[in-house]
Amino acid sequence: MIGFLLRRLALVVPTFIGITLLTFALVRLIPGDPIEMMAGERGIEPERHAELRAEMGLDDPLLIQYFSYIGDVLSGDLGKSVVTKTSVLDEFLSLFPATVELALCALFFAIVVGLPLGILAAVRRGSILDYSTMAVSLTGYSMPIFWWALLLILTFSVTLGWTPVSGRISVMFDVDAVTGFMLIDTLLAGEEGAFKSAASHLVLPAIALGTIPMAVVARMTRSSMLEVLSEDYIRTARAKGLSPFRVTNVHALRNALIPVVTVIGLAVGILFAGAILTETMFSWPGVGKWLVEAVRRRDYPTLQGGVLLVATVVIVVNVTVDLLYGLINPRIRHQK
Amino acid sequence: MNTKYFNLVLGTALALGVSASVSAKTLVYCSEGSPEGFNPSLYTAGTTFDASSRPIFNRLVEFERGATNIVPALAESWDVSPDGLSYTFKLRQGVKFHTTDDFTPSRDFNADDVLYSINRQFDPNHPDHKLSGGAYEYFNGMDMPALLKSVEKVDDHTVRFNLNKPEAPFLANLGMDFASIMSAEYADKMRAAGTPDLIDQNPVGTGPFQLTKYVKDSVIRYAAHPDYWAGKAKIDKLIYSITPDAAVRYAKLKAGECHVMPYPNPADLEEMKSTAGIMVMEQEGLNVGYLAFNTEKAPFSDKKVRQALNYAINKQAILDAVFLGAGKAAKNPIPPTIWSYNDAVKDYPYDPAKAKAMLAEAGVTDGLETNIWAMPVQRPYNPNARRMAELMQADLAKVGVNAKIVTYEWGEYLKRSKAGEHDMVLLGWTGDNGDPDNFLHVLLGCAAAQGANRARWCHKPFDDLLMQAKASTDIGERTKLYEEAQLIFKEEAPWYTIAHSVVFMPMSDKVVDYKIDPFGGHIFYGVDLK
Numbered sequence: 001m002i003g004f005l006l007r008r009l010a011l012v013v014p015t016f017i018g019i020t021l022l023t024f025a026l027v028r029l030i031p032g033d034p035i036e037m038m039a040g041e042r043g044i045e046p047e048r049h050a051e052l053r054a055e056m057g058l059d060d061p062l063l064i065q066y067f068s069y070i071g072d073v074l075s076g077d078l079g080k081s082v083v084t085k086t087s088v089l090d091e092f093l094s095l096f097p098a099t100v101e102l103a104l105c106a107l108f109f110a111i112v113v114g115l116p117l118g119i120l121a122a123v124r125r126g127s128i129l130d131y132s133t134m135a136v137s138l139t140g141y142s143m144p145i146f147w148w149a150l151l152l153i154l155t156f157s158v159t160l161g162w163t164p165v166s167g168r169i170s171v172m173f174d175v176d177a178v179t180g181f182m183l184i185d186t187l188l189a190g191e192e193g194a195f196k197s198a199a200s201h202l203v204l205p206a207i208a209l210g211t212i213p214m215a216v217v218a219r220m221t222r223s224s225m226l227e228v229l230s231e232d233y234i235r236t237a238r239a240k241g242l243s244p245f246r247v248t249n250v251h252a253l254r255n256a257l258i259p260v261v262t263v264i265g266l267a268v269g270i271l272f273a274g275a276i277l278t279e280t281m282f283s284w285p286g287v288g289k290w291l292v293e294a295v296r297r298r299d300y301p302t303l304q305g306g307v308l309l310v311a312t313v314v315i316v317v318n319v320t321v322d323l324l325y326g327l328i329n330p331r332i333r334h335q336k
Numbered sequence: 337m338n339t340k341y342f343n344l345v346l347g348t349a350l351a352l353g354v355s356a357s358v359s360a361k362t363l364v365y366c367s368e369g370s371p372e373g374f375n376p377s378l379y380t381a382g383t384t385f386d387a388s389s390r391p392i393f394n395r396l397v398e399f400e401r402g403a404t405n406i407v408p409a410l411a412e413s414w415d416v417s418p419d420g421l422s423y424t425f426k427l428r429q430g431v432k433f434h435t436t437d438d439f440t441p442s443r444d445f446n447a448d449d450v451l452y453s454i455n456r457q458f459d460p461n462h463p464d465h466k467l468s469g470g471a472y473e474y475f476n477g478m479d480m481p482a483l484l485k486s487v488e489k490v491d492d493h494t495v496r497f498n499l500n501k502p503e504a505p506f507l508a509n510l511g512m513d514f515a516s517i518m519s520a521e522y523a524d525k526m527r528a529a530g531t532p533d534l535i536d537q538n539p540v541g542t543g544p545f546q547l548t549k550y551v552k553d554s555v556i557r558y559a560a561h562p563d564y565w566a567g568k569a570k571i572d573k574l575i576y577s578i579t580p581d582a583a584v585r586y587a588k589l590k591a592g593e594c595h596v597m598p599y600p601n602p603a604d605l606e607e608m609k610s611t612a613g614i615m616v617m618e619q620e621g622l623n624v625g626y627l628a629f630n631t632e633k634a635p636f637s638d639k640k641v642r643q644a645l646n647y648a649i650n651k652q653a654i655l656d657a658v659f660l661g662a663g664k665a666a667k668n669p670i671p672p673t674i675w676s677y678n679d680a681v682k683d684y685p686y687d688p689a690k691a692k693a694m695l696a697e698a699g700v701t702d703g704l705e706t707n708i709w710a711m712p713v714q715r716p717y718n719p720n721a722r723r724m725a726e727l728m729q730a731d732l733a734k735v736g737v738n739a740k741i742v743t744y745e746w747g748e749y750l751k752r753s754k755a756g757e758h759d760m761v762l763l764g765w766t767g768d769n770g771d772p773d774n775f776l777h778v779l780l781g782c783a784a785a786q787g788a789n790r791a792r793w794c795h796k797p798f799d800d801l802l803m804q805a806k807a808s809t810d811i812g813e814r815t816k817l818y819e820e821a822q823l824i825f826k827e828e829a830p831w832y833t834i835a836h837s838v839v840f841m842p843m844s845d846k847v848v849d850y851k852i853d854p855f856g857g858h859i860f861y862g863v864d865l866k
Contacts, residue, residue: 011684032746032747037747040380041765042477042788044473052471085373091552094552153583153584154587160589165588165591166588167593168554169689171364171555171575174549177551280581282578282584283553283554283578283584285552285553293369
């Protein structure tokens, strides 16, 4: 097990170097610089422009900029936003809980809906139920998030009036951020109706963000179940006279879950990518929306630091999932 | 056990507190983005001013709500010396600063606060000059460092600004957001406490609302300033619910989650106007969209060619197809809401035959190869530059001019067009201080011919008029000079003037007395709720 862990961790180092190089290069490949962006039509005197560039350290050769950036990162300093002048890490930490809360709820939706759909489709293979489930999941997978989000808002918030349009909680509630997780904070604050408001604000964004992972989980569960259901030991179990429910949900599902868990782990990446659009559509104050804004303002430190932090989270989750996978499936950890 | 009981009591108390405060008048504004910060002198974005200078701060002079004329604010009155070189302001007395968690003011507003607010930006040796990045782009952009000689305290309630040269628009500059007055006492206190950053993060001003809470990218909360010098605001609480997407803002307005929203999608306007409970206010914006000819390059250096191209483009088609009715044809470089707008100026009518003839006269025969630059972004004065460029391209082709459409990323576009790489460039301007000089001199003056003047046009008779107007403080005389300048502009045709866009503000019909700010701001003092 220790060897497995070390092997996995050793792979993380080159990944990190790759990420820093890539973000550093990409950010600088976007044309336009933050100062021109800030000045707009007004323009800026060339001398002042040069002065600001020097202040931001954009004058140094790229290699020097890169190494001084790496040096700062290693000493735990991700720099300050050129727009708000506050520490990138602080901004990230203040917004990250919102993204996690949304992502967890989306994942919850994906599993709670996707898993049963996949099992059902596999068990009733070839039936109308199977075809319609797979059609729905394919549609969900192909749907552009911003369009889907808008459709949900127009239907459930505007036409039916069941859910609020956007934000994390009704602006009428002023809840102090203790944990940063609105569902927990509203419970701690104990204001009447606040928890309900926070929960109802989560429904649509969680569905919008969770739809693609839901489709992935459903399809993966189906195909993995089908594979397992055709195994010999399932036939044996059936022959033993076990109830169909027990065969499917105990004997088959446990083995079928292995690839599904991997897919769920990988879904974390999908969730972060999706969060960028979902958060913008639902005015959700998380890191996705923050990064979009940073691109628009050419806020180099925020972009570099933000992407690095998000990548770190994705890597940590993936490594954890790999370890978990090793626990579920002993064959993995004994492999060379 | 005890703590549990205590929490229960506390919870009940909070719940009661909430139900009590619900009856207070709360206006929710679905704003379009997060402010960059709360010290308006550090930034240039309208979104930031909406959240900082407009609710939280006052200036010595301000613009009348919904208009562009200057009215007294923290200065009760002022005198300008006959040579136009010194401005003496008599300050209003009894003006209270906000009381916040960090700060309880011990004195009223006085001359020290004015000195602090201006000198922090002006004097590189000021202790707070470098605070929060210390880039005062608007102060610099309005040429204040070159203009200002000194600011002096005459007594506690009188300050004097001394200038290096007479400049009539100076007074209007002091009404701009960057000239907001901050508390010197608060700054001293925070510096002494070792937390100078708070000066800009937790602002203390004299304005109608005070900041109570900001949750990044989510919500900004304000409470009415109880001791506001011009009378407490009619609404008790003001909330900005940050909602970047226009379609979502509209959905929130319809669902009753906000009272006012800025920047609607033009395509939604028809539906908004016919939706019950929503009203849409509109007003021409303080802006102009134009196509500038690079007068340094042949054949655009020839006045005749520029005039011919003015005849060649169909303005009405652009208004219909690009502005979708949300624009008004522009004939002058300044919008009609600015004083001295010369309505006697005649625009070039659409006349392709005449254009062709004039081009031939100027020696430009069939097949002039040129380019039109189209901005990559949507701006208030140009909702779709690409589409506009295509229409222009088609019109120009009819008179034998082949224009290629060129575009760059926004920052690059601004930089390259400033360097004069274009033949014809689409751009525009939104006014800062309501003074004609802020359009004419900034965009067409000789001093800007290598910068914001995209036509790179330096015409002595025109420029002389502008310089004369700058030096005079007599508004009647200045009006005459600007009116004449507009006639010269039209005759010389350095631009093809396109449109002044119309600003739309959809809001709930519960909102009373909202006025559209010609400067593009969103102001809630004076607004009430039914």
